[in-house]
Amino acid sequence: MDDTGGNEDASTRPEDDPLLSQRRGLANLAYRLLGSLSESEDAVQEAYARWFAQPADHRSAVANPAAWLTTVVSRICMDQLRSARVRRERYVGEWIPEPLPARAEWSALSHGSREGDPADHITLDESVEMAFLVVLDSMTPAERVAFMLHDVFRVPFNEVAEIVGRTPGACRELASSGRRRVAAARTGAGGAGARRRSAVVGEFRQAWQAKDVDALVRLLDPSVVAVADGGGRAAASPEPVHGHVRVAEFLVHLAGLAGRLDLLERTVNGQPGLVAVSGSQVLTVYAFDIDDSRIRRIWAMRNPDKLRSWSN
Known part of the structure; x- marks a missing residue:
């Protein structure tokens, strides 16, 4: 594409694309999969880069762009999880998922906020509790992705199968195994209010x-x-x-x-x-x-x- 802009109109510019509204959901997925704000932000940025690198006619041919981005982020995260297992062998001491601050409290601590901080995109619910993330970290990459996509983000198993590269039946087994791990970790927990x-x-x-x-x-x-x-x-x-x-x-x-x-x-x-x-x-x-x-x-x-x- 030449620097005069060619045939691309304003509707194809990244800053105007309505898909950018999907960033929060993608960031939430990536953080829960990776347990790292910086790595999850990188995964989301890479997915968007791949989207906008496609010719405009290729993008317009995608029936569900949001699902496309979810697939790409999930696959990037799965690759990251596989390489993370190797990196952890060289990590000094114990590895814990990156902790998340509450937005208002973090602003008070830092005497002002940093615009665009990745932490701003993460929804604080039970699926980001540290105990939950630690259990997720004990799962295999495929198990973690299948469980998280289906049980937390409600992605149908036929779509999970395309992302993970397994059959829907195999993904059901992966998610079920992840569910058992979570249940075992919560055994005996009284769930204090x-x-x-x-x-x-x-x-x-x-x-x-x-x-x-x-x-x-x-x-x-x-x-x-x-x-x-x-x-x-x-x-x-x-x-x-x-x-x-x-x-x-x-x-x-x-x-x-x-x-x-x-x-x-x-x-x-x-x-x-x-x-x-x-x-x-x-x-x-x-x-x-x-x-x-x-x-x-x-x-x-x-x-x-x-x-x-x-x-x-």
């Missing part, structure tokens, strides 16, 4: 700041597991810490090393969480899995590469 979860996190913050081991032990499930992700960029325990006494003592040890511990109660992936700050700098984001009145899992994100949406 939002108000109770918030209260538990508040009590946890007070006990931690007071360096009260006994109070922390009472708030932790006996089989609690604490996992930290430093990615080799920030100090973090290289292995998970197990058991309520060990986790409580470890937390108090961390508080002693940190001196004054500035902890803010904030929403993390749609659930009550904590943010450790030093002045205006976010050092760590904590997400929790709470069963009734006890904390079963603690995820601590310290890798600064995964905290960009929490920073200035």
Whole structure:
């Protein structure tokens, strides 16, 4: 195409294309598949680049452009998930999905918002809870894509089959396997209400700041597991810490090393969480899995590469 514009009119310009309204839905899908804001944004950008790289007559021949974009994003994500398994073998320490801030709270933390931040596109619901994303990360790429597309985004199995490259029957089995993994992870979880979860996190913050081991032990499930992700960029325990006494003592040890511990109660992936700050700098984001009145899992994100949406 020459630089005079040829036969392309204003209706074909990317900035005017109504398909750009699909970006939020595509970003939501990609984040849930990849657990990374930067990678999900790249996947969505790549899908749009492929769409607009087609000649106008090819685009007009696509019966359902939104479905086309969903297919392309899903396939890009599946390729990313396959390569991620190799990259994880070289990752320093434990890997945790990138935490999401709540829009208003993030703006308050950063003293203003950054226009176009990928976090703005993600809807905070139960399918982005950290516990849910961690279960998704245990699935195979095909299992994760089939389960997410069908069970969360309600894509019919015949369409899922075209995306995954399996038969509809095989995709049903993949989604069913993913469903069983999610159900197993939730076994025994009492599903504490939002108000109770918030209260538990508040009590946890007070006990931690007071360096009260006994109070922390009472708030932790006996089989609690604490996992930290430093990615080799920030100090973090290289292995998970197990058991309520060990986790409580470890937390108090961390508080002693940190001196004054500035902890803010904030929403993390749609659930009550904590943010450790030093002045205006976010050092760590904590997400929790709470069963009734006890904390079963603690995820601590310290890798600064995964905290960009929490920073200035």
